[in-house]
Amino acid sequence: MIPYAELPFPRTDAALNALRFAAGIEAPAIFNHSLRTYLYGRAAGERRGLRPDRDYDDELLFLGCVLHDAGLSDEGNGDQRFDLDGADLAANFLTEMGMPADRVEVVWDAIALHLCFDLAQRKRPEIALVSAGAGLDLGDDDPPVLPPGYADRVHTALPRLHAAAVLHDTIVGQARAKPHKAPPFSMPGELLRQQTGQRWPTWRELNEAGPWNDYAGLPPTTDPDTVRD
Template sequence: MADWHVEFELPQSELAVAALQFAEGAEQPYLFRHSVRGYLFAREIANHRGLRPDVDYHDEQLFLGCVLHDLGLTEQGNGDQRFEVDGADLAAAFLREHGADDSTVAVVWDAVALHTSDGIASRKEPEVALAQAGIALDVMGRGKEALTEGFAERVHSAFPRDDLGYVIADAIVAQAMANPAKASPLSLAGQLLRQRLPHGTVPDWHDLIAGAGWGDRRTAVPGDHG
C-alpha cells in the first residue's frame, strides 16, 4: 500500500481497502485523488466540530462514502441517471458484493447520491453530512477554517489537485452532452451544461413553468423592471 495510506491513517479494514482499490482502478487519477482528499477533509471537519470517530460517526462508512462518491463519472458507472445516482447504485452494488451490511449500504448510497445536495445531506446521518462537507471543501474551499495549519498543504502534496474544479466540470458536461437524460435542468449537470451551450438550449426555471401548460404568469418582484 502507498506510503500515504499510513501517513494519513486511512481505514484499513478489508472492506475499506477493497473500496479504495476499486475506486483507484475505476477512476481517472484526478478523480481518485479528489475522492481521498474529500475523506481527509471530512475527517478534519469532524474533528473541528468535536465529533469522535466510531463514537459520533462511523469512520469506515464516512470513508466509503467519500472514496466511492464519484463512481458515476467513471466508464463503469456511467448509466442513464444523474451521475450522483448512477454512482450511488454502483457503490451499493460493490458493497453488497463485498458483504457489507444493509445499514452501511444505505448510508453510503445516501452519501454518494446526495454529495451535491446542499441543505439535504446536512440533515441526514453524520456520515452523509460529513462526506458532503468534505467533498465541498475540496471542490470549493468551503469550510477551510476547519483545517489545522499546514494540513491542506500536506494533503495536496500527496494528492495533487490537477485543476480539479474545472476538470471535473468538463467530465460532468461530457456525460451530459452524450446523454441529456443525465442532466435534468435543475441538477448540477444541468447547470454546468447550460453554461457551455448557447443561451436557450437548456431550459431554465421559467422555461419549465411556461411549458407546464397551466398558464401561470410571472408576478412582479422587487427590482424587476421587465
C-alpha cells in the same frame, strides 16, 4: 503493502477493497479528490467535535468519500445524474462484498446527497461529512474549517492534478453524450448550460408544456399583481 500507509485511512477489508476499486475505475485527479474528501470531511467533523468511531462510523464515512464520484467513471456512467449512478454502482459493489443492507444504505445516501449540501447536513455524520469534505476540496473553506497548513500536507500526499477542471470536463462530457444526465436546474445541467449556452425553460414554459393547462386564459406575465395563485 498497504496503499497510502502514511495517511489515516481505515484499514478494514471493505475500505481497502473500495480504495482499490475506485483507483481502478477513476481518473487519477478524481481519485485523489475522493481521498481528500475523506481527509477534509474528517477535519470538518473534528471542527464540530466529532471523533471517528466514537461519534460516527469511520469505515462508512470513508466508503462514502472514496466512492462518491464513482459515477464519473466509465463503469458508473449510466442513465441518471452522475451522483445517482455513482450511488447505485457503490451499493452494488458493497452488496457483492457481503456488506449488510443497512450499512450499504448509508453509503448510498451519502453519495446520492453529496451535491445537496444543506440537505446532507441534516443527516447523520457519515452522510453530512461526505458533502462537507467534497465542498472543502473544491475551495469552500469560508469561514475556515481546515487547520493552518493542513491542506498543504494533504496536497503533498494527494496532488490536485487540476481536479476542478477534470471534474467539470467529465461531468459535461457525460452530459453532452447523454443530455438526460443533466436535467435543467441540476448541478450537471447548470455546468452543461454554461458550456453550451443552452437556454433553460422558465417555470411557466415547463408548466404550459404539461397536461393540466394551469396557465390557460392567463395573460403572458408572471407579475404577482396580475397572476394570483
